[in-house]
Amino acid sequence: MTEGVYYDPLATQILIPRWGTQASQLRAAADGISSASTSGLPSVAQGAAGVFLEMWETTERRASVASDVYADELRSTHGAYSNFDDEIARRMEALEAR
Amino acid sequence: MTTIEVPAAIDPVDRPEGSPADAESLAGTLLSNAARISEFADEAAALAAPNYLWLGEAASAYSEHAAAFAKKHEPMAATLKRVARGVDVFAEQLRTLKSDHTDLTGDISTYHRDRNDLIADVNAADDVTEAEIAALQERARGLTTQRGGLISEISSFTQRVTANEDFLVQLFTGADTTVEARRADGGIDPLALSAIGGMPSAADGPEKMAEWWAGLSEAEQEALIAAYPERLGSADGLPARARDDANRLLLDSDLTELRMKEKEGTLTSDERQRLENAEAAEEALKLADDYVVPGTDEKPGGSLWLYDPAAFDGDGRVAIGVGDLDTADDVSIQIPGIRTEMTDAPYYTDQAANLYESARYNGDGSSVATLFWLGYDAPTDWYDPATITEGRAADGGERLATAVDGLRASRADDPAHMTAIGHSYGSTTTSYAATEHDLAVDDVALIGSPGAGPADHASDFSVGEDHVYVGRNSRDLVAFMGDEGWARKDWIEGGLGVDPSSRDFDGQRFEAESTERGTFRNTDDHQRYFDRDSESLYNLGRIVDGHGDDTVGAEQTYDPWWRAAVDPEKSRTPTGDLPGRSDTGLNP
Numbered sequence: 141m142t143e144g145v146y147y148d149p150l151a152t153q154i155l156i157p158r159w160g161t162q163a164s165q166l167r168a169a170a171d172g173i174s175s176a177s178t179s180g181l182p183s184v185a186q187g188a189a190g191v192f193l194e195m196w197e198t199t200e201r202r203a204s205v206a207s208d209v210y211a212d213e214l215r216s217t218h219g220a221y222s223n224f225d226d227e228i229a230r231r232m233e234a235l236e237a238r
Numbered sequence: 239m240t241t242i243e244v245p246a247a248i249d250p251v252d253r254p255e256g257s258p259a260d261a262e263s264l265a266g267t268l269l270s271n272a273a274r275i276s277e278f279a280d281e282a283a284a285l286a287a288p289n290y291l292w293l294g295e296a297a298s299a300y301s302e303h304a305a306a307f308a309k310k311h312e313p314m315a316a317t318l319k320r321v322a323r324g325v326d327v328f329a330e331q332l333r334t335l336k337s338d339h340t341d342l343t344g345d346i347s348t349y350h351r352d353r354n355d356l357i358a359d360v361n362a363a364d365d366v367t368e369a370e371i372a373a374l375q376e377r378a379r380g381l382t383t384q385r386g387g388l389i390s391e392i393s394s395f396t397q398r399v400t401a402n403e404d405f406l407v408q409l410f411t412g413a414d415t416t417v418e419a420r421r422a423d424g425g426i427d428p429l430a431l432s433a434i435g436g437m438p439s440a441a442d443g444p445e446k447m448a449e450w451w452a453g454l455s456e457a458e459q460e461a462l463i464a465a466y467p468e469r470l471g472s473a474d475g476l477p478a479r480a481r482d483d484a485n486r487l488l489l490d491s492d493l494t495e496l497r498m499k500e501k502e503g504t505l506t507s508d509e510r511q512r513l514e515n516a517e518a519a520e521e522a523l524k525l526a527d528d529y530v531v532p533g534t535d536e537k538p539g540g541s542l543w544l545y546d547p548a549a550f551d552g553d554g555r556v557a558i559g560v561g562d563l564d565t566a567d568d569v570s571i572q573i574p575g576i577r578t579e580m581t582d583a584p585y586y587t588d589q590a591a592n593l594y595e596s597a598r599y600n601g602d603g604s605s606v607a608t609l610f611w612l613g614y615d616a617p618t619d620w621y622d623p624a625t626i627t628e629g630r631a632a633d634g635g636e637r638l639a640t641a642v643d644g645l646r647a648s649r650a651d652d653p654a655h656m657t658a659i660g661h662s663y664g665s666t667t668t669s670y671a672a673t674e675h676d677l678a679v680d681d682v683a684l685i686g687s688p689g690a691g692p693a694d695h696a697s698d699f700s701v702g703e704d705h706v707y708v709g710r711n712s713r714d715l716v717a718f719m720g721d722e723g724w725a726r727k728d729w730i731e732g733g734l735g736v737d738p739s740s741r742d743f744d745g746q747r748f749e750a751e752s753t754e755r756g757t758f759r760n761t762d763d764h765q766r767y768f769d770r771d772s773e774s775l776y777n778l779g780r781i782v783d784g785h786g787d788d789t790v791g792a793e794q795t796y797d798p799w800w801r802a803a804v805d806p807e808k809s810r811t812p813t814g815d816l817p818g819r820s821d822t823g824l825n826p
Contacts, residue, residue, distance in 0.1 A: 145294035152292070158285055162278055169274040176267045180260020185406045189264075192410035196271070196318065199416055203278070206307060210285075217296060 152218040159211040166204035173197045242360050242374050244353060245382045248346050251392050254335045254399045261329035266494055268322035273495035276315035277504060282308035310420055317413050317424030323487045324409040324425070324464035330483065331402045331460060335395070342388075342395055349384055356381060401457040405429075409464075430461035440474065444640075444647035447475030463487065471545055472555075474644025478541050478563035485545035489523070492516040492547065508552060515547035515554040515580040522583035522610075526560050529591045531598065533824025538562070538594060540587075543609060544641075547580060550615040554580025557641075558587045560594045561607030568597060569645065569654040570608045570782040571679070573638060575662025575686075575716075576617040586610040589768035593659075596770075596779025596822035604783065607654075613637050614667060628666060628734060631691050635670025639677045646678050655784040657681040661767060662716055666691040666734045672699040672706075681781050685709040685750065685767045685774060688719035689734030696738070696745040707781050707789060709750035709774045710739040712808040713763040740803075741794045748789040749819070750774035751812035771815035775822045790819050 174197045178189040286304035288297065356377050363374065405427060412418060413425040423431060433454055438446040451459070463470055463484050470476060471484035496513040499505045505513065519542065526540025544557035563569060570593060574586055590608040597606045614634025638658070646653065656679040660668030665687035671677040673693045677700050684690065687708065696703035710717045720737025738745050750773055752766040767774040777789040793806040813820045 145296075146290075146292065147294070147297075148291040150291050151289060151297075154291075155285055158281065162281055162285075165274055165278055169271045169278075172267055172271050172274075176264055177260065178264065180257035180264065181406065182255035182403050184255075184403050185410065188407045188410035188414070192321075192414040195414045195416070196419070199314070199419065200271070200275070203311065207282075210304060210307075214300075217300075 147221045149218060149222070152214045156211045156214050156218075159207050159214065163204045163207035163211065166200050166207060170197045170200040170204060173200065240371050242356075242371075242378050243382070244357055244360065244378055245385045247353065248349060248385065248388055248392070251339065251342055251346070251395065253339050254332055254402075256332055258329040258333040258336070261325055261332065265322045265325035265329065265490075268318055268325065269491055269494040270498050272315050272318035272322055273498050275311055275318060276495075277499070279308050279311035279315055282311065313422055313424060314419045317419050317421070319491060320425035320465055321409050321413050323467060323491060324427070324461075325406070326487055326490060327460055327464040327483070328402060328406045328409070331398075331405075335399055335402065338395060338398075342391060345388060345391075349381070349388060352377075352384075353381055398456065402460070405457065405460060405464075426465045427461035429458050430465035433458045433462055434466060434469075437469070437473075444475030444644040445650065447473055447644075448477075448647045448650060451476050451480065467491075471542075474640060475647040476644075477648045478543055478559065478645075481543055482541040485542040486523075488545055489516060489519055489542060493520060508548075511552040512547045512554075515552070515556075518581040518583045519545055519547065519556050519558070522556070522558050522587040525584055525587045525591070526558050529560060529594075531595050531823070536598070538607070544611070544613055553615060553618075555613050556580045556583050557609055557611040557613060558583060558590065559607055559609040560587070560590045561605070563607045563609060563645065564649055565605065565652070566607035566654055567604035568601075568606045568657070568782050568784055570597070570606075570657040570659055571638075571642065571645070572608065572610050573614075573634075573658065573660045573664035573668050574610070574612055574616060575660075575664040575667075578612055578616045578664075580612065583610070583612070586612070592768050592770050592775055592822070593778055593782060596775045597782040598779075599823045600776065600779050600821075601783040602785065604655075606782065608782070611638070611641060613641050617663060628670070628691055631663060631666040631670050631734070632674075634664075634667035635673075635677075635691070636675050638667060638671040639675030642671070642678050655680050657683060657782045659683045659685065659778060659782075660687070662686050662764065663688065663734070665689075665738070669693050669699070669735070669738075672701060676700045680784070681705045681707065681786050683707040683709065683778055683781050684738045684745070685778070686711065686714050686717045686764045687738050688716050689736060690720070690738045690743060691735045693738075694736055694743070696743055703744065704746065705786065706738070706745040707777070707786055708738045708743075708745040708747045709767060709777060710737075710747065710792075710795070710805070710807070711750050711752055711755060711763045711766060711774070712805045713752075713755045713757075713759050715759040715761050716764045718759055737795060737803075739795050739805075741796045744794070746786065746789065747792045747794050748773075748777040749792045749807070749810075749813075750777065751807055751810060753812045753814035755812060771820055771822050773813060773820045776820045779822060 173193055176193055178186050181189055286301050286308050288301045360374060408427050418424050436450055438450055467484035467487040471481055471488055493516050496509055523540055523542050530537045538561040541559040541563060543559050544555055546555040549555040587610055590610045593608045594606055614637045615630055617630055658668050658677060658679045665684035666689055668682060669691035672682050682699055682701050693699060696706040699706050736743050739747050752772055755763050769775060780788045795803055795805045797803040815821050
C-alpha cells in the first residue's frame, strides 16, 4: 500500500490517445516491413531476409497490440476509479437518507 | 613436327546476383522503420514517467511496466538501423562488383578473341619458317600468362562476391530473433565485433589508425563501416574512401529519419537544425559528385570526408572533397572564416570545384583534389565577440593540424603535395596551425586575412617563409583589419594580428584584384578570391599545383609613419581571364 492515492481523470485522458497513436505508428511500421521486397537480393540471402523481416513484422505488430492494451487498461482504470467514486458517493447519499 | 600449346578457354563468370537499387530501397524501408521504433521507444518512456495527476500503487505499477516495455525497444531501433546500414554497404559493394564483372567479362572476351586468332593462324600455317613458328609460340606463351592472370582475377572476384553475400546473410541472421534484436550489439557482424577491439584511440595518433585499417581484410572493413560509421567517419588516419563510405551512410540515415519525422510533424528544434545541416551536406555532396570540369569531360568525383551535423551546438562540422583525396598528387584544404556554418557547404564546395579547375587547367598534368574543411567552430557573425579575438582560431588551428596529420597518415607511402588555404578568419586559424601545431603541409596561402594570429613574420610558419603566400584584394574591408605599422594587437584591445600582405610580415604576396572590385573598401570584395577567371584563383591554382614560384607577385602593403597604410595594388588595373595571369579554365 502506498502512502496515498490521488487520481485526476486528466491523467488517463492524456495517456490513452497517446498510446493509441503509438499503436498506429507501430502498425504502420509493421505494414512497411511486411511490404518490403527482397526480390533485389541474391537468392542465397532471400531466405534469411524473409525470416528476418517476418520476425520484425511480428515484433512490431505485438508492440502495437501492447500499446492498444495499455490504452484499454487505462480506459478500464479510469472506469474503475469513476465507478468506485460513484459507488462511494451513492453509499454516502444512502447514509444521509437513513 | 612442332607443337603450339594453345591455352584452354575460360568459362564465363557469373554476374553477381541482386540489384543495388532494390537493396538500397530495402535499406531505406528498414531505416524508416528503425526511426519509427526509436520514436516509439522515446514516447513510450515519456508515457511511462510518473506524473502528479495520478499517484498510488496502481500508478506505480503502470509506470514500472510501461517503462520496462519502452526500455525493451530502445536497443531494437539501433539494431534495425545497423542492419539497414549494412544493407546499404552491401548494395554499394554489389554496384562495384557488377562494374568489375563487366570489366572482367570484357577482358575474357579479348582473351578468347586473341586465342581464336591464334588457333586460326596455327591451323592456317603450312610450310612455315622457324621464325614464324617462334612467333606463334611467343603468342601462345603470352596467352598462357594472360590466362593465368585472368584465372587469378576470377578467383579473387568470386571470393569478393561470396564475402559480400555472406555479409548480407550474416546481417539478417544476426538479428532475426527478439533476443538478438534487443541486444546492445544486435545486428553487428561478428567480423566487425572482433575487429573493432583493435581500433586505436584518437590519442594514439593517425599513424596507428592507418596501420590498423591497412591490416584488416576487405570483408572486415566492410563490416566495420556498416556497424560503426560514427566512429569511422571522423577517424583521422583512415583513407578518405573509407571515411566517405561511413559518412555517406550516416548522411542517408539522418536524412531518412529526420525527413520522416518532419513529415509526421514530430521534429524538435534541434532535429530541424540537424536536418538543415544534413540537407546542405547532401546538396554539396551532389555538387561534388556531379561536377564536370567546364568545357571538358573530366569528372573528378566527390567525397564526404567529415560529417557531424550536431557539432558545435548545431553549427555542424563538415568537409567535402572534389577529386580523389587518397591518390591525388596535389591536395589542398580550404579553411573558411566567420559566418561559415554547415548550411554553407554548397557555396564552399563550389569554390573547391573552381580551385580544382584552376589547378588542373594551368597545371603540370598532376592529379588534384581540393577539400573544403569546416572542422572548427567559426565565429557566428561580425557582431560575435569571438570575431575579434583569437580563441576560436587557436582551437581551430589545433583541429586543422590534426586533420592534416590524418590526411598525411592515410597515405604515408604516397605523400601528396599539400596546400592549406585560409580565408578570412580561417587565415588566422591556419596561422595558428602553422605556427603552433607544425601544420604538415608544403605551402600555405592566406587570403582576405584580418591577421596572422600568433605569427609576426612569415618565417614563423612551419612551411618556411618562402612557402607562405598571401592574396589580398585592395578593396577587401576585412583584409584591412590586420595590424600595420605601429598598431599591434599587443597595444590595442582585440585584433587578429599582423596583416600578412605587409612588408613587416614579408610573405609571398600575389595578385588578387578583381575586375568587379568596388570603388571603396567593402565586404563583397572579401568574397571574390575563388571567382573563376580571377587573379586570385589563378594564383591559388598555381600554388596548389606545387608551382608557387609561378604566381604573379604583387607589391606588399606598407605603413609609413607619416600617413595611413598604403596598398600599391589599389591603383593597378585588375585583369580577368588573361592567360598566365587570371585565366583559370575553358569558357563554357
